[in-house]
Each structure stands twice: as structure tokens, then as C-alpha cells.
Amino acid sequence: MSETVSTNAESRTRTVAIVGPYLSGKTTLLESLLFVTGAISRKGSVNDKNTVGDASPEARDRQMTVEINAASTQQGGILFTFLDSPGSVEFAQETCNALMGVDAAVVVCEPDQARVLTLAPLFQFLDDWEIPHLVFINKMDRANDSFADILNALKQVSSRPLVLHQYPIGQGETLQGFIDLVTEQAYHYHPGAPADPVPLPEALREAEHAARVEMLETLADFDDHLLEELLEEIEPPEEEIITDLKMELGADLIVPVFIGVAEKDFGVRPLLAALLRECPEPSVMAEHRGIPAGNEPLAQVLKTYYTPQGGKLSLVRVWRGMLTDGMTLNGVRMGGMYRLMGQQQQSVQRAYAGCVVALARMEGVKTGDTLSANGVAVDALPKAEAIAPVYALALTAENRNDEVKLSSALTKLLEEDPSLYWEQHGDTREVILWGQGDIHLKVALDRLRRKYSLPMSTHLPQIPYKETIRRPGKNVHGRYKHQTGGHGQFGDVYIDIQPLARGEGFQFSETIVGGVVPRQYIPGVEIGVREYLAHGPLGFPVVDVAVTLTNGSYHSVDSSEQAFKQAARLAMQEGLPKCEPQLLEPILAIAISIPSEFTSKVLRLVSGRRGQVLGYDAKSNWRGWDEVSAYLPQAEMHDLIVELRSLTMGVGFFRWQFDHLQEVPDKVAERVLARSNGG
CATH class of the missing domain: 3.40.50.300 (P-loop containing nucleotide triphosphate hydrolases)
Structure with missing residues (x-):
């Protein structure tokens, strides 16, 4: 050739x-x-x-x-x-x-x-x-x-x-x-x-x-x-x-x-x-992409590879002009230019408009990026929309010493495959890998093991449940008194606890009069309350609660912000379990797209997973397709895509986003709490 x-x-x-x-x-x-x-x-x-x-x-x-x-x-x-x-x-x-x-x-x-x-x-x-x-x-x-x-x-x-x-x-x-x-x-x-x-x-x-x-x-x-x-x-x-x-x-x-x-x-x-x-x-x-004619080089990255030897290759389509080996694009000097034959590489010196070549060591360049030379500013070329992830697994390094390398390896994995997504969940602290299905994630895990020597064990991600309260607690008392020789520790508070409407989060206020709790100690009270709310009576973060500091007392020598923080924790520990704690679960808003012939099956699928169907309509610009809108508990989402594809010959898909928290039905809550308590 x-x-x-x-x-x-x-x-x-x-x-x-x-x-x-x-x-x-x-x-x-x-x-x-x-x-x-x-x-x-x-x-x-x-x-x-x-x-x-x-x-x-x-x-x-x-x-x-x-x-x-x-x-x-x-x-x-x-x-x-x-x-x-x-x-x-x-x-x-x-x-x-x-x-x-x-x-x-x-x-x-x-x-x-x-x-x-x-x-x-x-x-x-x-x-x-x-x-x-x-x-x-x-x-x-x-x-x-x-x-x-x-x-x-x-x-x-x-x-x-x-x-x-x-x-x-x-x-x-x-x-x-x-x-x-x-x-x-x-x-x-x-x-x-x-x-x-x-x-x-x-x-x-x-x-x-x-x-x-x-x-x-x-x-x-x-x-x-x-x-x-x-x-x-x-x-x-x-x-x-x-x-x-x-x-x-x-x-x-x-x-x-x-x-x-x-x-x-x-x-x-x-x-x-x-x-x-x-x-x-x-x-x-x-011309269809709206690219003006000219000789200035213009290219776009279609795919990023990390080869087994660790080298990065960017597969690019040349749209205009000519690329030459060693050229600088987007401020990065290419480390080689190749024509690919599967995994074999043939070095080339130049590539013309219409060619697809692989550029080596284009650090910082990602899939979808538009590349130009000589610092010429160009409008970004259109790229395919990222497909939203629908399936997740939590990852744990088989060797604890490998955990420090995981973030870097996952970043490279996502460069190769932009439809993957990973997060360290703020509530559960799990590392969660999101993708398009079971095979998709297994391929990603194989790459972690083969390319980066990072074998992983997996499990289903924890559901980020929350909890709230159903009734208020009035005049709840918390006193912290500790004598260690020399200065002691003393803090004394009275608080009111009030449920809030769903989605209002946490509110703290105080109605102290007469200086019974000095101003410099009040922030310690709020800190103590917040620390307790991170792990409530049911074992989950507490939300939609208002706490008001109403009264207290202090000691001129032994009181401190730390003592009042501990007093506030004790008051919450005493009062919150009496306010009828209620388990909350995340509810997702989902939009499911399917051929119309499968709509009735999908409606039953959603209802069978404790979902609430909001309605369905013809999918815009998709002939013969419907879009079903629904609310679905996140706990029911894990293998939804598997069953949906099974029902629809593999073509059904959905998009989702967190919408709100909702009370968990009592029977479901009993099972969740039994599992979380090791029952």
C-alpha cells in the first residue's frame, strides 16, 4: 500500500x-x-x-x-x-x-x-x-x-x-x-x-x-x-x-x-x-458539516486508544488541509502518525482531507475534540452526544495497595470509552462505575486488569437512602460535663426539632436571650447537630429537619465550643429517635423510549417495580415509537435496562435523573433496615 x-x-x-x-x-x-x-x-x-x-x-x-x-x-x-x-x-x-x-x-x-x-x-x-x-x-x-x-x-x-x-x-x-x-x-x-x-x-x-x-x-x-x-x-x-x-x-x-x-x-x-x-x-x-474550504488543517478525534505498551493513540478524521508527522495540533506536538490495520500500525508522513490516521502521544486531547494547527481558532465540530449511563457496579480493589492507582486508571478508561462514568459517592463512599450494561462493564473491568494490573471485585452499589422525621420534638435537653483535672468541659443546651417539607434540607436557628449560651459557642452547637445528622437513628443521613437552639447554660471556666458541640450531639441522640424516624429513598424521573408495540409491556414493567407512570406520548421525530414518563425508585433501577432490552428486542432505552426523595413503604423499609443491620 x-x-x-x-x-x-x-x-x-x-x-x-x-x-x-x-x-x-x-x-x-x-x-x-x-x-x-x-x-x-x-x-x-x-x-x-x-x-x-x-x-x-x-x-x-x-x-x-x-x-x-x-x-x-x-x-x-x-x-x-x-x-x-x-x-x-x-x-x-x-x-x-x-x-x-x-x-x-x-x-x-x-x-x-x-x-x-x-x-x-x-x-x-x-x-x-x-x-x-x-x-x-x-x-x-x-x-x-x-x-x-x-x-x-x-x-x-x-x-x-x-x-x-x-x-x-x-x-x-x-x-x-x-x-x-x-x-x-x-x-x-x-x-x-x-x-x-x-x-x-x-x-x-x-x-x-x-x-x-x-x-x-x-x-x-x-x-x-x-x-x-x-x-x-x-x-x-x-x-x-x-x-x-x-x-x-x-x-x-x-x-x-x-x-x-x-x-x-x-x-x-x-x-x-x-x-x-x-x-x-x-x-x-x-460541506454538510459546515466546514469552510481552505488549506488550514482541521481534524477531529473519533476514538482514543491506550495500547498495551501504554502509549496513547488518537484516531482522527482529517476534514481539511494536510497533516504532517510531527505537526503541532491544539498546542500538542504529535509523537508519530500511523495508518491502522486493526492493531498493526504503519507509519505515514502525511495525511490528506478524507484520511483517518492515528496520532501518537496527543496528551490532553480527548475523543470528540476538534484539532487545528498554528493556534488557529476554529469552531468546534459537532460530536455525538454522550449516551447516559444506565447500569452500575461498585468497585473494590482486590489489593488494598492498588486503591491509589485506581483513579488514574479509571480516567484513562473513560478517555477510551466516553460512555463510561465513575464517581466516589458522597454518601456511601463507594467507587461506582457506570456504563451501558453488564457486558460493557465487564469489558471495562477486563481492561483494568489487563492494561493496568488492577483486578477488581464488584458488588451492587448501595442505595443512598436518607431518613427524616414525622413529628417534632420540643425542649430536648443535652448536657455534656467532663472533668479531667484542671479545666473541665461543660456545655448545656435545649433544642427544638421540627420536620420540614420534602426537599428543604437542614435549617439551624437560635432564639437565645440573655446570653445563656454565649455567641462564640453557638457555632459549636450547629456543628454538633450536623455531625449527628450524618448518621441518624436508622443509620442514614438525616434530611428535611429544622433544629432551633432555645436555651442552655454555660460555665465561665469549663465551657468551650467543643463542649457545646458534644452537648448538641447528646441532645440530638436523645431527641431524634422520639420524632418517629422515617426512611426515604431516591426517586428517579425516567423517560423510556420504545417502539409503540411494546408500550403496554413497558407500562407493566414500570408498575411492577413500584414505579409511578406519569404518561406516555409519541416520541418526537421517531416514527412508530413512544416515550413513557415515570417516577421510579432508584432501588428498582439496577437491572431495569436488562429487562427493558429483553422486552424490546434490545432497542428500548431510557434516560434518568434524580428527582426527589420519597417515604419508603413500611414493608420495604423493614427489609432495608434488616439488611443494613445485618439481619
Whole structure:
């Protein structure tokens, strides 16, 4: 492969994402594309764990893509960079980040109409960002549904019209080849070789003609000249059809559809030929992103890697100008520039607009950042929104001495994967790692162990319960008297305790008259009260309580702020248990997005978890989807995403935020208190 792209380099590069649901065959398609273009001499397989993509231990252990894998190849004078992206919803952030830096996407799916629904969120993202995309229906040798049923199912989840590029000859185990609807030439597949042209089967002539007419009519919706030709029954030339396909694909007005079997290389060469002819040039997407033309370098980080050797690599898309090795971007001098082939690196000296390269040692640069040279101020390029975390585990270092290294390692982990989030909870003091699901967090834990030698044990995070009181306590007395020889300690207070409305927190006041408690000791009283409220009678922080210092006495020699603090603690210890302590739990406001056919199931799911459904409505700009609004106790949230995905074929998702504290029902409170007391 040439180290650099020759003259007019920008028009000779294409970056294409390979996306689609889990198990659709994306990594196998990448392997086939690299093989038929000569980038690799022998194909690997996912089962044999020797593919160019999915080369990380975490991916190979699970035989699934868990991060973006970049690989480049040459075909027809074009340098293609393919970004193989995860299919699991738990790694959707990786896919979204990759899609922000491509010229087009190939959506890989299986010929199963029941599973087509899993494409809906992906199609929605592509259309929201107007990213040109094609569909490759893979595994056509295993199709059980009719081709018409598969197409109809695809049409239900795509807001853009589908344009059938090929029509299959045979189906399932009898799949023999395809008919190119542009040229009306039929082809038969052959293992290990390009498809051979054959006469168009008479039995398919009528179906092929109908499919071709539908293709042309769809294209004519965007081309008045083609529409005139069709109305006058003039056969449009192939060049005009291809031009229309390229223009309308580039504008994300249509979705061309291809078929094949990537494992056998069937249909891969026609797909590649279509990418050569119809994939928009880098300038098209740059213009769509609002990037002004010019020569000043402009790039964006799509992915951050920390290699096993500890080096940082930033995978960037060059949007404008040219990057040269050793250049300084955003004030950071790159420590090398590479083209990636999976985990292999090839050093390059320059990269043009349209290229995707990895930059070494770009410290302080994060995924999504916009990079420019020479201190030129530029507007930040749009980046994919961070997906809110929905699943959490509490972490404990297996070796206590490793705790000091954990914060640094987690920071690097989050640089690699922005859909992770960690916190040290203020109430429970636990280190909590948040992500998109169980597999997502297990991959993160594997990386902690392998890359940073930090084995972790995990458990469910504690729920940050609080407590409050139901009734007031009046004239509660606390006296602290301690004689140690010499000066003693003396403090004496009377307080009133009052419940507050939910959400009002803690209030302290005093009504001291006559100096019975000197002014300099009153802050000690408030400190003592606050310290006690950190751990109330039920064992949890106390909220929504007002305490008023009403009376007391002091000793001119033995009193001190510390003594009054202790007296206040004693008063609270005496009075608060008599004010009918009440356990409170955090309530989350959640918005659950699901296809409408699953709405009734989700309503039952929420109700079954002590949730309060507030209502549901059609989800804005999502055809056939609803959004359910509800309140849900945080204690019921832990595996909500697991059950939601199980109910909705993996496509349901939700966003949440803390809303308020609420009294725990008595039976639930009994169980919580029994657990917290070791019962």
C-alpha cells in the first residue's frame, strides 16, 4: 500500500463505517473487503480469533466487536478506510463516535424480518445526522423469510426510501446470484472468484422489471429530468442512473440496498464497486458539516486508544488541509502518525482531507475534540452526544495497595470509552462505575486488569437512602460535663426539632436571650447537630429537619465550643429517635423510549417495580415509537435496562435523573433496615 495518497488526494480517499446489529457479520464483511482488494492474503474468521478487526483480548474473548477497528485498503485508485463498529447496544457510543467522521456507512443486517427492528435506533442516528448509508443484507444463504418481506420490514424502520440495487437469484440454501438493476445483467456467485455474468432468468424477468421500475421511480422523485424520461417511456442511460444514485446517496435522500454472503465473499465485490462509483467524496460531508474550504488543517478525534505498551493513540478524521508527522495540533506536538490495520500500525508522513490516521502521544486531547494547527481558532465540530449511563457496579480493589492507582486508571478508561462514568459517592463512599450494561462493564473491568494490573471485585452499589422525621420534638435537653483535672468541659443546651417539607434540607436557628449560651459557642452547637445528622437513628443521613437552639447554660471556666458541640450531639441522640424516624429513598424521573408495540409491556414493567407512570406520548421525530414518563425508585433501577432490552428486542432505552426523595413503604423499609443491620 502506498504510504501517501497521490495528487488530488482528497478526491481519492473514502472513509466508510461498517455498522449494524450484533451478529450481523460486520467483522466478517471487513475481512472479506480486505481480502478481495488484496490488503490481506488470507481471510481470518471470528471463530478462529484471527481477524484484522476484533483483535483486542476483550473482543476475542467474547467473539464480538467492543470498540472501533480501523483498516485501510486500495481499490480502483481510491484509499478506503473502513471503521468496523460494535453492534451491541452496550457499545453504541463507539459506533456513534465513528459515524461522526465518515463519508458513508454500510449497514449490515440479517435476512430476518423479525430482527430488522434492531436497526431502528441506528437508522434514526444516521438520518438525524444526514449520514449517507447503504444496506448490505448479509447471510442471504440462510434466509427463511421472503425477500419481499425482508424489504418491507426494512422500509418500516427507515425514514429514507430504500432503493434496491440488486435482485436475488434464488434464496436461502439455493442462492445462486443476483441481477444488477442498473445494468439488468444477471450474475452467478462463485466461491473465491468474482461473479460470472449469465443470461437473465426468464422466471425472474417480471419481478426484476418491477423492481427496476420502482428503483427508477424513487430516483425520479429527486430528478425532474429522469421523471420526464420515465413519463415519455425513454430508457435512461446507465450513466444518468449512477449519477442520480451518487447524488441522492450523498445527500442522504435514498438508501441503496445490496445483498450477499460476506463469509463466502458473495456480493462483496459489487458492494465495493458501488462504493467506488457512488460513495460521496470527502468534500461532500465536510460541506454538510459546515466546514469552510481552505488549506488550514482541521481534524477531529473519533476514538482514543491506550495500547498495551501504554502509549496513547488518537484516531482522527482529517476534514481539511494536510497533516504532517510531527505537526503541532491544539498546542500538542504529535509523537508519530500511523495508518491502522486493526492493531498493526504503519507509519505515514502525511495525511490528506478524507484520511483517518492515528496520532501518537496527543496528551490532553480527548475523543470528540476538534484539532487545528498554528493556534488557529476554529469552531468546534459537532460530536455525538454522550449516551447516559444506565447500569452500575461498585468497585473494590482486590489489593488494598492498588486503591491509589485506581483513579488514574479509571480516567484513562473513560478517555477510551466516553460512555463510561465513575464517581466516589458522597454518601456511601463507594467507587461506582457506570456504563451501558453488564457486558460493557465487564469489558471495562477486563481492561483494568489487563492494561493496568488492577483486578477488581464488584458488588451492587448501595442505595443512598436518607431518613427524616414525622413529628417534632420540643425542649430536648443535652448536657455534656467532663472533668479531667484542671479545666473541665461543660456545655448545656435545649433544642427544638421540627420536620420540614420534602426537599428543604437542614435549617439551624437560635432564639437565645440573655446570653445563656454565649455567641462564640453557638457555632459549636450547629456543628454538633450536623455531625449527628450524618448518621441518624436508622443509620442514614438525616434530611428535611429544622433544629432551633432555645436555651442552655454555660460555665465561665469549663465551657468551650467543643463542649457545646458534644452537648448538641447528646441532645440530638436523645431527641431524634422520639420524632418517629422515617426512611426515604431516591426517586428517579425516567423517560423510556420504545417502539409503540411494546408500550403496554413497558407500562407493566414500570408498575411492577413500584414505579409511578406519569404518561406516555409519541416520541418526537421517531416514527412508530413512544416515550413513557415515570417516577421510579432508584432501588428498582439496577437491572431495569436488562429487562427493558429483553422486552424490546434490545432497542428500548431510557434516560434518568434524580428527582426527589420519597417515604419508603413500611414493608420495604423493614427489609432495608434488616439488611443494613445485618439481619
